[in-house]
Amino acid sequence: MAAYIFRRFLSLLAVLFCVVSITFFLIRLAPGGPFSSERKIPASIEKQLLLKYKLDGPEGRAMGERLARKLGMGAGAVETTGAVFSVGEQYFLYLWDLLHGDLRLSTKYKNRTVNELLAQTLPVSALLGGAAFFIAAFAGVWLGSLAAARHHTAVDAASMLAALFAISAPAFISGPLLVYYFGLKLGWLPVGGWGSWSCVILPAITLAGPYVAYVARLMRTSMLEVLGQDYIRTARAKGLPERVVIYKHALKAAILPVVSYLGPLAANLLTGSIVVETIFNIPGAGPFFVNSIQNRDGFLLGGVVIVYCTLLVLMNLAADLAYGFLDRRIKLDA
Amino acid sequence: MPETWWKRLRRDKAAVVGLAVLSFVILAAAAGPPLLPAHSADLTANQFAGPSGGHPFGTDLFGRDVLYRVLEGARISLLVGFSGACISLFIGVAYGLAAGYSGGRRDALMMRGVEVLYSIPRLIIILIFINAFDATVARWFQQAGLTAMVGYSRIVILVLSLGLIEWLTMARIVRGQVLALKSLQFVDAARSLGQTHARIILRHILPNMAGIIVVYLTLTIPAVILDESFLSFLGLGIQPPQASWGVLLSDGAQVVNPVRSYWWLLVFPAIAMSATLLAFNFLGDGLRDALDPRERR
Numbered sequence: 001m002a003a004y005i006f007r008r009f010l011s012l013l014a015v016l017f018c019v020v021s022i023t024f025f026l027i028r029l030a031p032g033g034p035f036s037s038e039r040k041i042p043a044s045i046e047k048q049l050l051l052k053y054k055l056d057g058p059e060g061r062a063m064g065e066r067l068a069r070k071l072g073m074g075a076g077a078v079e080t081t082g083a084v085f086s087v088g089e090q091y092f093l094y095l096w097d098l099l100h101g102d103l104r105l106s107t108k109y110k111n112r113t114v115n116e117l118l119a120q121t122l123p124v125s126a127l128l129g130g131a132a133f134f135i136a137a138f139a140g141v142w143l144g145s146l147a148a149a150r151h152h153t154a155v156d157a158a159s160m161l162a163a164l165f166a167i168s169a170p171a172f173i174s175g176p177l178l179v180y181y182f183g184l185k186l187g188w189l190p191v192g193g194w195g196s197w198s199c200v201i202l203p204a205i206t207l208a209g210p211y212v213a214y215v216a217r218l219m220r221t222s223m224l225e226v227l228g229q230d231y232i233r234t235a236r237a238k239g240l241p242e243r244v245v246i247y248k249h250a251l252k253a254a255i256l257p258v259v260s261y262l263g264p265l266a267a268n269l270l271t272g273s274i275v276v277e278t279i280f281n282i283p284g285a286g287p288f289f290v291n292s293i294q295n296r297d298g299f300l301l302g303g304v305v306i307v308y309c310t311l312l313v314l315m316n317l318a319a320d321l322a323y324g325f326l327d328r329r330i331k332l333d334a
Numbered sequence: 335m336p337e338t339w340w341k342r343l344r345r346d347k348a349a350v351v352g353l354a355v356l357s358f359v360i361l362a363a364a365a366g367p368p369l370l371p372a373h374s375a376d377l378t379a380n381q382f383a384g385p386s387g388g389h390p391f392g393t394d395l396f397g398r399d400v401l402y403r404v405l406e407g408a409r410i411s412l413l414v415g416f417s418g419a420c421i422s423l424f425i426g427v428a429y430g431l432a433a434g435y436s437g438g439r440r441d442a443l444m445m446r447g448v449e450v451l452y453s454i455p456r457l458i459i460i461l462i463f464i465n466a467f468d469a470t471v472a473r474w475f476q477q478a479g480l481t482a483m484v485g486y487s488r489i490v491i492l493v494l495s496l497g498l499i500e501w502l503t504m505a506r507i508v509r510g511q512v513l514a515l516k517s518l519q520f521v522d523a524a525r526s527l528g529q530t531h532a533r534i535i536l537r538h539i540l541p542n543m544a545g546i547i548v549v550y551l552t553l554t555i556p557a558v559i560l561d562e563s564f565l566s567f568l569g570l571g572i573q574p575p576q577a578s579w580g581v582l583l584s585d586g587a588q589v590v591n592p593v594r595s596y597w598w599l600l601v602f603p604a605i606a607m608s609a610t611l612l613a614f615n616f617l618g619d620g621l622r623d624a625l626d627p628r629e630r631r
Contacts, residue, residue, distance in 0.1 A: 022462075023462060027466060169608050170564070173583060176587035270455065278568060293465050293570060
């Protein structure tokens with residue numbers, strides 16, 4: 001078990017490394033830098049900016065020289081790259097800072113570190129995502145079991161039809177419609193913003209909607225399969241009430257496919273939260289993600305991507321562990 | 335054989351409705367814009383007019399006819415959906431075939447690769463990719479003399495990238511099917527007759543997977559349409575004045591305010607998109623039941 005977790009941890013590091021590298025090079029090699037604007041910036045100011053954001057500077061220069069010496073390139077090697085670091089040098093220096101837990105300064109939000117920006121916004125995103133996760137998991141399991149228990153009745157048909165509708169209405173359709181109806185027409189809930197508990201309800205429902213449906217469909221199929229098994233017939237033959245048969249005996253086995261879906265579910269909620277935070281004006285990490293791409297704010301983007309990837313991989317790991325815990329026949333050695 | 339699945343599909347009411355809705359949407363998208371008055375796309379002073387005889391879906395902030403915009407959006411969204419799904423189909427089938435047919439360590443390695451890709455937020459990476467290379471692709475078109483294509487550089491790169499991320503499930507399914515088919519007797523027979531690998535794959539394995547491939551194509555198209563709208567909604571996909579459903583929904587969401595409601599900007603694109611997605615899902619489910627009797631409940 002410990003060896004398994006350790007291996008998964010190593011693969012997390014590999015994934016993070018790849019993703020950080022891809023992000024860095026995509027944003028660096030793309031036309032348009034963080035300081036490019038309509039006005040031409042004077043050379044001296046640009047030099048200061050590059051220095052500030054560690055795209056150039058004495059300590060980096062010293063490190064570059066050390067690297068060059070190690071690689072046996074002689075003293076003059078670094079000077080030939082000119083006044084500004086080459087992309088390769090920038091990349092290694094960035095990785096070096098990341099290893100020390102320094103996500104650097106944002107180039108757009110003046111004088112604020114990426115660490116600080118993320119520390120402020122992530123709890124908000126996490127709360128929203130967590131609420132949606134609970135809604136999706138519990139409502140989905142409940143609806144799916146209900147539909148399976150009432151197989152071939154109107155309840156079954158209605159809930160599966162509702163599920164299809166929910167799947168066909170992603171957050172950017174259902175969100176504005178819910179805001180319009182519950183926020184403006186009825187005035188029951190705030191239309192956006194953040195601060196009180198009532199602000200969480202609409203965004204969380206919007207975010208969870210399609211995934212309630214996915215989970216319910218999965219749960220229903222799996223529950224139907226389990227209900228056809230012999231031990232369920234035995235339980236019924238013993239005279240157990242139907243509620244006990246379904247929620248005590250069948251649920252344990254039927255929930256397994258849902259558990260293995262929880263990892264991907266968390267991933268989808270992460271991406272979905274970007275849209276929901278935009279619709280409801282929630283100060284989470286999602287809007288930063290969108291803005292950082294548009295502003296070519298490489299370090300902020302890198303920070304957000306690192307956080308998203310880490311969360312995603314950890315969620316997947318948690319889902320796999322839970323699966324192994326619930327179904328002892330599964331051996332975790334992949 | 336073809337009659338049986340067609341008959342089974344026709345008995346499935348939801349699938350028939352899905353097929354009808356899809357045909358209608360495709361027909362409207364193809365034939366609609368030329369039939370509408372020629373000035374529908376123009377900017378006019380007639381801002382935010384409600385639905386009326388002249389403008390059944392009303393007009394938007396710039397006085398453009400919303401019906402025309404929704405149909406244009408349907409064109410782009412469907413085009414992106416179809417072509418993106420076809421690219422992902424091609425990659426997924428080729429990858430799944432290669433992995434399943436070779437088997438052994440290569441198979442294990444290739445499937446491990448798929449697992450790693452599953453655990454990356456692909457949409458996020460693709461988003462960065464599209465926005466990083468949009469200008470570059472436009473320049474390529476310029477240099478290659480395809481000036482007519484320059485305005486479409488973003489759509490081209492969007493389609494390519496979405497195709498590149500949606501193939502994983504297809505690869506998994508194809509690989510599983512190949513593993514099952516490979517061990518059947520008719521494949522053994524073909525092999526002992528001395529047929530080449532290419533011929534066995536093309537003549538014996540692929541035709542037997544046609545059904546499942548069609549089913550997952552039907553389910554991939556809405557997934558790609560969703561991805562595209564997601565990007566466009568955030569302002570990172572299709573750029574105005576070009577319209578896709580995502581762009582229209584984003585416009586509609588922006589004018590939801592307590593003072594005056596311009597509900598038609600939101601409701602009509604939402605209905606068009608939801609109906610299409612729903613139809614694809616109905617059709618996909620129906621096809622799966624019709625083509626793969628073992629899966630039937």
